[in-house]
Structures are given as C-alpha cells and as structure tokens.
Amino acid sequence: MLDTPVSIRRAAMNLLARREHGYVELVRKLQQRGADTELVELELQRLVEEGLLSEERYLESYIRSRANAGRGPMRIREELLCRGLERSGIDRALNEADIDWDNNMHDLWQRRFDGKIIDIKDKAKQSRFLVQRGYEMNAVRRLLDQQN
DSSP, X not given: OXXXXXXXXXXXXXXXXXXXXXXXXXHHHHHHTTOOHHHHHHHHHHHHHTTSSOHHHHHHHHHHHHHHTTOOHHHHHHHHHHTTOOHHHHXXXXXXSOXXXXXXXXXXXXXXXXXXXXXXXXXXXXXXHHHXXXXXXXXXXXXXXXXX
C-alpha cells in the first residue's frame, strides 16, 4: 500500500528506473497500487521539478522505440494520445525526432515483403499493411509506385 509520500516516491522512482514514463501513465500506475491521488500529484510534481520525470524525455524515448519497431508517425501519435499526452507536445516531438520516416517505411517493406510486388492484389495487401503500421497513404503510394 502506498500511503506515505516516501513510499509513493520510491514506487515512482522504481518505475522510472526501468524506463521513462509519462506523467499520466505514472499517476495511473501509482493509483492502481493504492496511492492517494493528492499525494501522487504532489510527489510527481516534485519529480518534475527535480528533472527526474520529463514528458519530453518520455516522448523522445517512446517515439524512438516505436519507430525502431517499424511503426509510423500516425500510429505513434494515436498511441501517445491514448496514453494521455497532449497533441501539441506529441506533434512537436514527432517533428523534432531525427527519424527518416520514408526510409523506415522502405526498410520495413523490404523486410516484410522482400521488396517485391507480384500483382495488384499483392500491392493492395502491402499498402494496407503499411497504413495499419501508421504510415501516411501518400507516402505508401509513392513507395509502392516506385517499385513498378
């Protein structure tokens, strides 16, 4: 039971030691463990002031991780919105991320489909796959049209 500021801080620090977390995500996890909302807010605010909890670092880390897993910017944006982050911060982080999305999409396509399009049905299947991964339709179309 997390019923003191010290126990809440310790639990938060343990979670942050494993990986970066967003503020909302950390609040939710601590509340699930029985922490009082007011105490959680106070302790997390202290962590923010001390620079131990940072939305910017979390966004950077999450975007890099998901991009390396083959996810596109649209999918990553939706995942972060579902995690309670603000759209403006997400958009800023995506724009500042040093990621070549077209190159990522091309690499994913090469790994998944061996860089081959057999017929129109195959092209449609590949297009759906890339769009579901979070790449923009125009970028997908450009990539697949260049392969003909």
